[in-house]
Structures are given as C-alpha cells and as structure tokens.
Amino acid sequence: MRILLSTYGSRGDVEPLAGLAAAVRALGAEAVVSAPADPEFCKLLDRAGVALAPAFMPVRPWIALARRSGWKLPRAAAEMIAGQYDALSAAADGCDVIVATGLFPSTAAAQAVADTRGVRYVHVSYCPIILPSPHHPPLEYPGQPHPAGVTDNTALWAVNDRAMDALFGEAVNDHRTRIGLPAFDHVRDRVFTPRPWLASDPVLAPWPQTDPADVVQTGAWILPDDRPLPADLAAFLDAGEPPVYVGFGSMATPGLTDAARTGVEAVRAQGRRVVLARGWADLAPVDEGEDVFATGDVNQQALFPRVAAVVHHGGAGTTTTAARAGAPQVIVPQVADQPYWAGRVEALGLGVAHDGPTPTVGSLGSALGRALSPGIRARAADLAPAIRGDGAMAAAKLLLEGAG
Template identity: 55%
Template sequence: MRVLLSAYGGRGSVEPMVGLALALRELGGEVRVCAPPDEEFVERFAGVGVEMVPAGAPVRPLVTTVTPGSAAGLAQRAAELMDAQFDTVASAAEGCDALVVTGPLPVAACGRSVAEKLGIRYVHASHQPVSLPSPYRRPPARRGMPLSVEPSDNTALWEEDARIANAMFGESVNSRRAAIGLPPVDDIRDFAFSARPWLATDPVLSPWQPTGLGVVQTGAWNLTDERPLPAELVAFLDAGPAPVYVGFGSMPISAPQAFAKTAIEAVRAGGRRVVVSRGWAQLALIDDQDDCIAVGEVNQQALFRRTAAVVHHGSAGTTTTATRAGVPQVVVPQGADQPYWAGRVADLGTGVAHDDPTPTVESLSAALGTALGPETGARAVAVAGTIRTDGAAVAARLLLGAVGR
C-alpha cells in the first residue's frame, strides 16, 4: 500500500509528517513525502530514510521576509503553491492509494483535487483546531481580508469566512480544476477540509468539542527523538542548575535582538541560567557571560526535560513537546494559532500566557515567577503523564485500515 504525505509550511507542519511516515512504514506501508525544499527538511527526511520530493518554494525565506499579517505578494505565492500541487504533488501521487495533506487552504484544496482526479483516498490533516469550523470559537482572520466585527455569532462568522475563502481562492482553484477536467467547487474551504478532517492534536492538551464536522482526533504525530544533545550543551547543563530555555522556532520576530536582550535579562533577574535557541529569528547572546549558551537545532525532547522552564512562541509542536516533558511554560504568542495554545497552557495551569507579543523585562520576569512556582511545576508534571504518545501510530492504523476497506 502506497501513501503520499504532502506538507507545506514551517517545522510545525513538516515534522509531524516524519512521525506519520515512520509509523506507516512500520506497519508495512510504502511512503513518500512532498515538502518544501528547505535544506533542513531535506536533511530531516534523508536522516530517517524517507523519500522526499521537493514541492513549492523554500519556506524559510518567505517566513523571514514577509511582514506579519501583510497580504503583499499573497496572490502570487498562492498561485505558485497551487501549481505545485497540480504538478509536483500530482506526479508524486501517481500509483499511490492515499494522499494526506496539511498546509494552507489553497494547498489543501488543490491536494484534494489531485486525489479526486487520481481516484485515491484523501485526508486533510490539521495540527491545530483553530482553522476548523466550530461554533465554540471565532475563525482566524485571513491575510488582507479581515472578518467584520459584527455579527458576534460564531456560526455567522464562519459562514463569512467561507465566503472570504471563496473570494480569495475560488476562481484560482476552479480554473486549475477545469484544466484537468474536474467540475467547479462551490465551497473551497469545506471542500479542502472534507467532511472528516483529521486533527493531529492531543485530546487533553487540545480537546475538540463535537460539532457537525466529523473530526477524527488521532493525537499528535510526535516521533520519539533519540538524538544525543551536543557535547557543549551537555557540559553547560551539567555545570549548574537547570536553565530556562528561550526559543521561537521557525517564527520570525520583528526585533529579534531586542527580544533576546529582554528575555535574557528577565531570566537573569530571577537568578537563572539561559539556553537561547537561535531558530529562524536568529536569536543571539547579548554578551559572553558563562550563564548563557546559544544552540541551533537540537533534540527538544531531551533538552526540555533538563530545563526549569520553557519560554516560547506557542506553536503546536513546541507546546506539545514542553507539555510532554512536564516543564512549566511561558508562552509569548505572536499570531496564527499561538494565542490558542497559550490559552490552553494557562487553562491547564502548566504555565503562563503572556498576552503582549513584545514583553518587557518586568512583564516576562513576573510571568517566569509564576511559571517557576511550585504549584505550576507540580501541575506541569501531573499533566505530562496524561499526554498520549501514540498519535502517529493511531493515524497510521486508521489510514491503512481505511484504504484497505
């Protein structure tokens, strides 16, 4: 049985596909992956022996150069992504039995179109619940097409979101569908999600409240990371008390050095050492004192277990990893689904949600004070024991079983 996994986005979109790919392979499935051609993604799949087909433009230059919230160049980027689905992804899907897609709406809509044309099973996978229609929350804003303040009814706002999605991508998707002999689609968003989208999040960390949408929650597709930590980092960890980790992953920051300075000073104010993750924002140390170390790509699962707290942006992947590690968190969301994850951390009592995306030394110090308190630490340990670790295996069994039927 052959499966193609297609992901477009940053590390949070691509890394879960590594976990699913290996789970499928363990059950006897043949797997290949379409992912952005960024060097780190190419190396990641090569490192686990999974065939990767580069699709679309590199993500990192886009993420680090586009102004947050700006719609400048969006139409061209969307067109290129859609063309990649009908070209590269369609070619890679030849001979496959199923196509699993995660990524922006135009990617998913075109991915489902490819599956329809080839007559194979399609699964839309989301690694956060925020974009899935639900009467329990407002839809997120789309670049350049904000939702109206009124009506305040969530159902009406999701209906407006569907109209916005059609206005932004309907004509482009349908023109490409027509070119390969497929009929037009009236509702681009719901077509892309399908009637049974998969939600690859942990049910404790991210509970889904049932709606009319047949969401299948599998658990997060995390892969157990067995890579050793770099010797220099191990020596730093061994040389003193547990440090505070500060990192924003693949999230850009408008003033990275100002943020690094604020974060380091706030951690030092509490008498703690600091591990700074450079990430795509290229955070850096502010001096040469021996209480700080900067790291690149490392095994976060192993590192977080040796920290006193984790300060991060609130991506699905980092939040899940920190929660599984049983370490208190301070989440400083910058946008997208990150406020949701910050809220979940606060609701569970495993950390603090910092409302302002640009903290001060005083505000971050206060948040760390709460996170490093005994109650938060005990709660973080308790919740860690409830987080599932078999999400990828569950998804692999569901997929192979569905295709077999």
Template identity: 55%
Template sequence: MRVLLSTYGSRGDVEPLVALAVRLRERGAEVRMCVPPDEEFAERLAGIGVRPVPVGPSVRSLARGTALPSAADLSRTRDALVEAQFALLPAAVEGCDVLVAAGLAQIAARSVAEAAGVRYVYVSYAAVHLPSPHHAPPPRPGWPEPEVDDHRARWERDAEHVNTQFAEALNRHRAALGLPPVESVRDHVLTDRPWLAADPALGPWPRTPGLDVVQTGTWSLPDERPLPADLVAFLEAGDPPVYVGFGSANAPQDLVRHTVEALRAQGHRALVSRGWADLGLIDDRDDCFALGEVNHQRLFRQVAAVVHHGGAGTTATAARAGAPQVVVPAAISDNLYWADRVADLGIGTALDGPVPDTGSLGAAFRTALAPQTRARAATLGAEVRSDGAAVAADLLLDAAR
C-alpha cells in the first residue's frame, strides 16, 4: 500500500502526520509526505525514512515578527499555495492508493486524488474546524469576522469567504483535469465523512447531521528522549517550575515578562521555551531557565503547570501528562477552541487577549495551581489515549483490503 500525506503549516500541523507515517510504515505501507519547504521538516521526515515533497512557501518566513501578515499578503500566499499544489501533487500521488490531507489549506488535494482515481481522506485536528451548529467557525486570518451570532449563519458566511478566495482557481484547475465544478469549496475539501484526530475526552465531536465524523484520537508518538542535563539540574534544584512556551505563535517578549513577574509574585520558578519567536529570559536570576527543543512528554510530567498558546498538540500533551494549563490563545485557527476546552473541563484556565497583564496572569495561576484543578487535570490525564495514529493507520489499511 502506498500513501500520500499532505499538509501545510507549522510543526503542529506536520507532527500528527509524522505519527501516522510511522504507524503506516510499521504496517508495511510506503509513505510520501507533502510539507512546507522548511529545512526542519525535511530533517524530521528523513529521520523516519519518509520522502518529503516540498510544497508552498516557507512557513517560518510567514511567521517572522510579532504580527500576522496583512490580509493582502495572506491572500496572495493562499493563491500561490493552490497553484503549487496543483503543480506538484499529481506527481506525488502517482502510484498511491490513498491521499490523506490535513487542514483546509489543502484545496487541491481532493481534486488531484479524484483525477488520479485515488481514495481521499480529509482530517482535522480539532472539532471546531468542522461545521456544526454546536460551535462557531474559528477565526481565519485575513478574512473578516461574520457580524452575526448564530452559529449556522456564521458557517454560511465562512463558506462564502472560502469560495471567494478559492472557487475560481479550484474550478479552473478541475476543468483542466476534466472534472466538474464544485459549488462549495469548503464542503468539497472536508467531504461528508471527515476524520477527527483529537481525543474524545479532550475535544469530542458534537454529533451533527450531515457529517459522519470518524474520531480516531490524537495522532502522536511516544517520545523517549532524555532531558538535557542542565535542565534536569534546574528541575531538581527546587519545586516544580511552570513551563511557558508558545511554539510557532508570534508571541511578544512582553508576554514572557508579565508571566514571569506573575509567577515570581506567587513564589514559582519558570521554564521559558524559546520557540519560533526566539523568546528569552527577562533577567539573569536563577529562578528561570531558558530551553530550546526538548521532550515535552517527559518534561510536562515534571512541571507545576503549562502556559501555552492553545495549539492542539501542546494541549493534548499537557492533558495526557496531567499538568494544569494556562492558555493565552492567539485569535487564530483552533487556539480559542482549545482554550475554551481547557477552561470547560476544569483542567486549567484561559485568558482573553494576546498580551494579558501581570494581574490577570496572577489570577489565572491561582486557579490553575489550585488543588482541585490539579486533581481534575490528573483524572483527565488518565483518560487521554495515545493510540490515535495506530487507529488511523489500521482504518486506512482495512479500507485498502
């Protein structure tokens, strides 16, 4: 069996497909993967024996600075990505039995699969990306927020925005492939049977007419890497610290300063992850430690709480470790959704606004570090599964048989 996996985004978009690729290869499948051209993704795939197919512009180049690109720049990037997908995916899918596409940015994938006679599977990493009257669509950078409150109406406006951006290009390419036009680009990409790679205990799918969602659980791999010796020494030198990290988000240094000040006011130490924003310490006091890429699965079991931006992967890893969470969500994608889930489940708290002040962070830490929150986080951690990628791999292979 040959499988093409395709996504576009930061590490949080790529890593779940890496997990699926590993599980597929363990079962004898051949895997190729379309990813952004950034060197770190090529190195990651080389490490698991998967051939990368670079598609689209560098994601790191888009993430530079502390602000998102302008609406016009985002629109041009999206248009260029569609053209790149139609140019490169046909060769990548040749000889494959199935194409698995992750994320709404995969506009060309279903059409390429259809033209090649290849099965197509769409996967989302959060329920909020799939239309349902139970929740509103997530904010999409560069597109205006609908000025309506009803969830159904907001999803209708969302579909209109997707059509405005992509319909002409998609149907032009479909015509060139001898395929009929589509009316709703978003629903065409999602299909009526999308997969949801999120844990049912953490982010369940609310049953919705018209969508037969297959929820597999989060796609992740066990990480056995040891922690660096200097980090271990810091952990052993005092009480468990609070981890502060924002991954690939455009987090400002002021957020680190306010966070560390709030933690110090309550007598807590801090770990500051540099991330893509290259965050650093605010001074040279010995109650803080700066770190780069480390094993979060191992580290989160040794911290008092995890402060993060609301990414699906970080939320799931912290939840599985039983660590309380403080989410400072960026107003994009699924970050707000995961912030709400953490608060609703009582395993932490969420803050409004991209740069909360020391006072609001202090209140959030009092909630997150309270005994009852720690107890709920530990209880939920025992329920979060780790076999989602294996479940998905078996589903793909069973369908092929």
C-alpha cells in the first residue's frame, strides 16, 4: 500500500505528517510526504527517513512572492491550487490514498488529484476549531469579519461557509472544471468531507462527544525525536537551575518585533535563566549575559522536561510537546488557532494565556510568575502522563485498514 501525505504550511503542518509517515512505514506500508522543500523541512523529513515529494514551491519564497505581488487571498488561492495540483499529480503515481492537511487551497488541490485518480481522500485538521461545530465559533478570515452582534455558533458557521465560498470558491471550481471535474457548492464542506479526521490530543483538544458531526479523532501525530541536545546547551542546563524556554516557532508577526528583549527581561525578573529559540523571527540575545543561551532547531522532547516553563506562540505541536513534558506554559497567541490553544492550556491549569499578541516586560512577567506558581507546576506534572503519544500509530492503522 502506498500513501501520499500532503501539506503546505509551516513546520507545525509538516512535522506531524512525518510522524504519520514513520508510523505507516513501521506497519510495512509505503509513505511519501509532499511538503514545501524549505531546507529545514528537508532536514526534518530526512531525519525521519521519509521520502519528500516537493510541493509546488518552498513556503518562505511563496510568502515573499505573494506579498511582493500584492495578491489578495482569492488570487493567491488560485495560484496555489494550480501549482499544488501539478506537484501532487506527479507524486501520486501508485498511491492508494491521499491524506491532506495544511492551507485550504492545498487540500483542495489534493482532493482534486484524488478525484481524478479515483483514490481515497482523507482531510485532516490539527485543531478542533477548524471544523464546523455548534460547540465553538469559526475563525475569522481576513476581510471576512463576523457580523456584529451575532454570537450563535451555528449562525457563525453559516457565515463562514459563505466567506469560504467568496474567498476560495472561484479558485477551486475554475480549476476543477478546467481538469474535467464537477464544480462544488459549499466548497468548505466538500473539501473537508463528511468525515474529516482530527489529529489532536483528546485531553488537550477534545472533540465534543455530543457533536453531531462525524469526526474521527486519532490523537496528535508526534514524530519521536531521539536527537541528543547539543553539548553546549546541555552544559548550560547543567550549570544552574532550570531555565525558561522562550520561542515563537514560525511566527514573525509585528507583535513579536521586540520579543527577544521582552522575553529575556521578563524571565530575568523572575530570577530565571533563558533558553532563547531563534525561530523564523530570528530572535537573538540583546546583550552578552551568560544567563541566556540562544539556539536554533533543537529536540524539544528532550529539552522541555528540563526547563521551568515554556513561553511560546501556541502552535499545536509546541503546546502538545510542553504538555507531555509536564512543563508549565505561557502562550502569547498570534494568529489562527493559537488563541484556542492558549485558552485550553489555561482552562486545564497547565499555564497562562497572555492577553493579546504583543507582550510587554510587565505583562509577560506577570503571566510567567503565575505559570511558575506551585499549583500550576504540580498540575502540569500530574496531567503529563495523560497526554497520548500514539496518535500517529492509531491513524496509520486506520489508513491501512481502510477505516475511519
């Protein structure tokens, strides 16, 4: 059996697919991942022993091109669908099933490839609030705000349906008709399918059991990481009390322009040392203090059990890794589903949701002080064993059994 796993987005979109691919291979089947061929993703997939079928364009140059061209979302969607369809068509030879996640135009292209080849298509989300439900509201798209005064979730999802048709419908259907496929009405629901998968941990991010939607929750897809920590980082950790990790992953948003200085000063105010992750914002120490260690890509699964707390943006992967490590969290959400993860961490007592995307030394220090309190530290440690690590294997078995 050969399975094509497709995504287009940041590392948080790519790494879970690497975890699923590793699980599929462990069960004796073949898996290939189509993802942006940015160097960091190539290294990630190579480390996992997973074959890469490059997406239509690396993601960072794509972001630069879209900004430079001044494209609005419908035009960018049309460009991505066409490019991804060609890339995935080349990768799909001999595939029995296509699993797609990531940006909506990319998943629509993956579905079109599956439809033209007559093979099974599975749509996956990493966060519950991406999928329609009366239990939560949808995210807002740029230029498509929720109507003032409307609070009913069902009504808001109807607004979201119309918004996604407005943003993506023409691009999806122009491409489908051009390649001989029938057009869609209600493109969101057709691309998501009547039975989407949800790859999130059922403790951290449960799907309501009373929800009428037919959703398959597999658990989070985690790629095991056995890399040792760099020797100099290990020495830094050994040289004192556990530091606080500060990192914002693939975020380089305006709210984080001064994140390095803010993070370091807020942590210092708590009497702690800092591990500063550079990330896409290229964070760097603001002075030569020996209490700050800057690092690039590192094994978070090995690092987080050794820190006092994790300050981050609220990506699904970082949130899950910190929760599994029993590390208190401070989430400074920037975009998309990140406010959801911040809210879940605070509701579960695992940490603190920062109020807004732009931290100050005072606001971040206050949140960190709360996260380092004995109650939250104990709660994070107590809940850690309940966070599952077998979601990728559960999903792989479903794929190979043709179930789900």
